[in-house]
Amino acid sequence: MNSDGCWQTGEELGAGQVGEQIVHTLGMNLKSRTEFFRRVYGPDFPMDIFSEKTRKYYRQIEEAEGVPLKPGVREILRYGKQNGYKMAVATSSRREHSTYMLKKGGIYTFFDEFMFGDMVENAKPDPEIYLKACRMLGTAPERSMALEDSPNGIRSATAAGMRAVMVPDLVQPDGELEKIAFRICKDLREVIEILEEQRAYP
Numbered sequence: 447m448n449s450d451g452c453w454q455t456g457e458e459l460g461a462g463q464v465g466e467q468i469v470h471t472l473g474m475n476l477k478s479r480t481e482f483f484r485r486v487y488g489p490d491f492p493m494d495i496f497s498e499k500t501r502k503y504y505r506q507i508e509e510a511e512g513v514p515l516k517p518g519v520r521e522i523l524r525y526g527k528q529n530g531y532k533m534a535v536a537t538s539s540r541r542e543h544s545t546y547m548l549k550k551g552g553i554y555t556f557f558d559e560f561m562f563g564d565m566v567e568n569a570k571p572d573p574e575i576y577l578k579a580c581r582m583l584g585t586a587p588e589r590s591m592a593l594e595d596s597p598n599g600i601r602s603a604t605a606a607g608m609r610a611v612m613v614p615d616l617v618q619p620d621g622e623l624e625k626i627a628f629r630i631c632k633d634l635r636e637v638i639e640i641l642e643e644q645r646a647y648p
Contacts, residue, residue, distance in 0.1 A: 538593070541560070570599050575602060588608070
């Protein structure tokens with residue numbers, strides 16, 4: 447979810463500084479995010495309108511600036527393909543939005559499977575999404591690695607029994623995350639180094 451669009455949408459809806467709450471919803475699917483906003487802003491918070499307006503602003507930014515990709519994402523995806531890794535998307539975002547963004551960003555075809563937020567009942571930090579993604583790939587969680595930028599994502603992958611690597615974005619890891627994360631990297635290029643280590647010492 448784009449924080450700039452959330453700030454502007456919150457002001458338009460008379461809900462004030464909604465953008466400051468976004469960090470608390472990272473990794474949540476639409477159902478959990480709706481429950482969160484209605485706890486904070488009241489049961490009548492118009493989540494449908496909020497989501498629609500936020501998507502509109504995000505599309506405007508995307509059309510003007512292109513789809514933002516994390517540094518190193520193409521390198522690590524190419525590395526994964528070249529070395530025979532099975533790769534899946536496990537995102538809390540909806541199928542329609544995520545598929546559009548992955549294709550627009552030119553990285554959709556790198557992935558073998560997809561698990562979206564509207565395909566699970568329980569949002570991160572529940573491990574459901576990662577357990578299902580591993581089953582789709584036919585791999586055991588304990589032999590799998592998850593790359594995450596959100597606290598809820600790290601908790602979800604860890605609870606699933608995976609090696610959870612955090613590449614921070616909007617939220618920096620605190621003491622708890624430093625303890626449970628398998629590794630913390632400044633960008634995705636560092637993750638390639640970890641994979642090389644794992645190949646040498648499985």
